[in-house]
Amino acid sequence: MSDPSLHLTDLSYFPGCSLESSARESNISLMEAAGILGLNLIELEDWNCCGSSSANILDKEIAFSLAVRNLSLAPAHRPLMAMCPRCLYHLREAHQRLAREPETLRAQERRWGRPISLDLKIIHFLEVLVRLGPARLHQGLVRNLNGLKFVPYYGCTLFRPPSLRQGTYYQGELGNVLTMLGGEPLTRALTHRCCGSFLSAARADVVTPLVNEILASAVAVGAECLVTSCAMCQLNLEIRCTWDPRLPVFHFSEILALALGAEDYEGWFTRHLVDPRPLLAARKLIA
Amino acid sequence: MNPPKAALKLWSADNRIVLAEQDRFLARDIQRLSGTNLNRCYHCRSCGNACPFIRGMDYPPNAIIRLVQYGLRRQALESHTIWICVGCHTCSVQCPMGIDIAAIMATLRRLALEEGAMIAETNILDFHREVLHSIKQYGRAHKLGIMLRYKARVHQWFADLDVGLRMLAKRKMDLKASRVQAIDEITRLFIPHWKR
Ligand code: SF4
Numbered sequence: 001m002s003d004p005s006l007h008l009t010d011l012s013y014f015p016g017c018s019l020e021s022s023a024r025e026s027n028i029s030l031m032e033a034a035g036i037l038g039l040n041l042i043e044l045e046d047w048n049c050c051g052s053s054s055a056n057i058l059d060k061e062i063a064f065s066l067a068v069r070n071l072s073l074a075p076a077h078r079p080l081m082a083m084c085p086r087c088l089y090h091l092r093e094a095h096q097r098l099a100r101e102p103e104t105l106r107a108q109e110r111r112w113g114r115p116i117s118l119d120l121k122i123i124h125f126l127e128v129l130v131r132l133g134p135a136r137l138h139q140g141l142v143r144n145l146n147g148l149k150f151v152p153y154y155g156c157t158l159f160r161p162p163s164l165r166q167g168t169y170y171q172g173e174l175g176n177v178l179t180m181l182g183g184e185p186l187t188r189a190l191t192h193r194c195c196g197s198f199l200s201a202a203r204a205d206v207v208t209p210l211v212n213e214i215l216a217s218a219v220a221v222g223a224e225c226l227v228t229s230c231a232m233c234q235l236n237l238e239i240r241c242t243w244d245p246r247l248p249v250f251h252f253s254e255i256l257a258l259a260l261g262a263e264d265y266e267g268w269f270t271r272h273l274v275d276p277r278p279l280l281a282a283r284k285l286i287a
Numbered sequence: 288m289n290p291p292k293a294a295l296k297l298w299s300a301d302n303r304i305v306l307a308e309q310d311r312f313l314a315r316d317i318q319r320l321s322g323t324n325l326n327r328c329y330h331c332r333s334c335g336n337a338c339p340f341i342r343g344m345d346y347p348p349n350a351i352i353r354l355v356q357y358g359l360r361r362q363a364l365e366s367h368t369i370w371i372c373v374g375c376h377t378c379s380v381q382c383p384m385g386i387d388i389a390a391i392m393a394t395l396r397r398l399a400l401e402e403g404a405m406i407a408e409t410n411i412l413d414f415h416r417e418v419l420h421s422i423k424q425y426g427r428a429h430k431l432g433i434m435l436r437y438k439a440r441v442h443q444w445f446a447d448l449d450v451g452l453r454m455l456a457k458r459k460m461d462l463k464a465s466r467v468q469a470i471d472e473i474t475r476l477f478i479p480h481w482k483r
C-alpha cells in the first residue's frame with residue numbers, strides 16, 4: 001500500500017450512493033478540490049452500491065459480489081479512490097478475500113466477464129492528500145482558515161475495522177491537513193464515536209442521545225464546527241441532533257475546497273440542515 | 288418492536304439456564320463461522336463499556352458471548368443486541384484479547400435469519416430489507432424510495448415526518464433514483480443460480 005511508485009494524477013473515483021444523492025455537496029466540493037490540486041478524478045464507469053451494511057447483514061454473498069463488480073470495472077493501472085469510509089471498507093475487504101481465495105477470484109472473473117486485478121490499489125482520499133504532501137496544499141492555499149476551531153470527526157469506520165488496519169495508519173491526518181490550511185483542531189472531543197449508522201433510520205430513539213453527546217463534547221472543548229470524512233456521519237449528526245445551539249457539520253471536502261479557493265460554495269451550504277454560512281461569514285471566510 | 292427491558296437479562300428469573308436446552312456445539316459453530324476465538328474472552332466487560340449502543344441492547348456484548356459459551360442458542364438468536372449492533376468495532380478496539388465481537392454478532396444474525404428465529408428488532412430488519420430491495424432495483428441505494436417503502440411496511444407514516452420533510456426541502460432525497468446502466472448484471476445476483 002505504501003508503494004512509492006503509485007502515480008497520483010489519474011485516479012478512478014468511486015462516489016458511492018450517499019455522495020451521489022444526499023451528500024452531493026461533498027461530491028461537488030471534492031471534485032473541485034481535486035481539480036485545484038491537479039488530480040484527475042475519473043468516475044468509475046457504471047459503478048454500483050459497494051454492498052452496504054444492509055446487504056452485508058442480509059446476504060453476505062450478494063454484498064460481496066456487489067463490491068466485486070466495482071472492482072471488475074476499475075482499470076488496474078490507476079488507483080481506485082473512495083471518499084465514503086464504509087465503501088472503502090467493503091471494497092477493500094472484498095479485494096482481500098479475492099487475494100486469499102483464487103477459486104473465488106476466477107469465479108467472479110467469469111461472472112462479470114472482466115479481469116480483476118489483485119494489484120489494484122484501493123485508497124481513501126485522505127491518503128491521496130497525505131501522499132501529495134504539505135507543499136502542494138500550501139501552494140493551493142487561497143483562504144487561510146484563520147484559526148477556525150473544528151473537531152476532526154472520523155466516525156467509527158475510517159481505518160478502524162480489522163481489514164483496514166493493515167498498511168499505513170492515517171490516524172489524525174484529517175486534523176493535520178486542515179491545520180496546514182490554518183484551522184485549529186480540537187481533538188479532545190468524541191472524535192471516533194460511531195454516529196449511529198443505520199439505527200438512525202429504524203431506532204432514532206437510540207441514536208439521538210448519542211449524537212447529542214457527540215455535539216456536546218464538541219461544544220465543551222470550544223469548537224465552532226465539526227469536520228467529518230464520512231457523508232453518513234454528516235447526515236446523522238445533522239438530522240439527529242436535538243440540542244441547541246447546533247454546530248455546523250462540514251464535509252471534509254467542503255472545508256478543503258473552500259481553503260483552496262473554490263467559489264461556488266453557496267450551492268453546497270444551502271443543502272445543509274444547519275446553515276454554516278453565518279459562522280463562515282463571521283470568520284470572514286465567505287462574503 | 289419491544290423496547291428492551293433491563294440490561295443484563297442473564298440474571299433474570301425467566302432466563303434460568305435449562306440444561307436440556309443447551310446446545311453443546313454452539314460455541315464451536317460460532318467460532319468456526321465467525322473466525323473468532325471466543326474462548327479467549329475473560330469477561331472483563333471492556334466491550335460493553337465501549338459500545339455506544341449499549342443502552343438499546345438487552346444483553347451487553349460480553350453477555351452474548353456468555354450465552355454462546357453456555358450454549359443458550361435461543362436466547363442469543365432472539366436477543367435485541369445482535370440487531371442493535373451496527374458493527375462499528377468500537378468494542379474490538381478496546382478488547383484486551385483482540386476478539387472480533389462484531390463478527391460474532393454478524394454470525395448470530397445470519398443464523399437467526401437462516402433458522403427463522405424470532406427477530407427481536409423487526410423494524411431494523413425491515414429497514415435492511417428495503418435497502419436491499421432498492422439495490423436490487425437500481426443497483427444503488429435510493430434513499431427516498433427506501434424510506435417510503437420502510438414507512439409503509441412499519442405503518443409509521445408520521446414518526447420522523449419533520450426530519451423527512453427537512454431532508455426533502457434541502458434536496459437530500461432525490462425523487463428520481465440514480466441507477467446502474469447494466470442493471471441485469473445486478474438483478475441476476477438476486478436470482479438463485481438454478482433459476483438463471
Ligand atoms: S472486551 Fe474482550 S475479553 Fe473483555 S469481555 Fe469483551 S470480548 Fe471479553
Ligand code: SF4
Nearest residue numbers: 338372373375376378
Ligand atoms: S461493533 Fe456492535 S457491539 Fe461492538 S461497539 Fe459497535 S455496536 Fe457495540
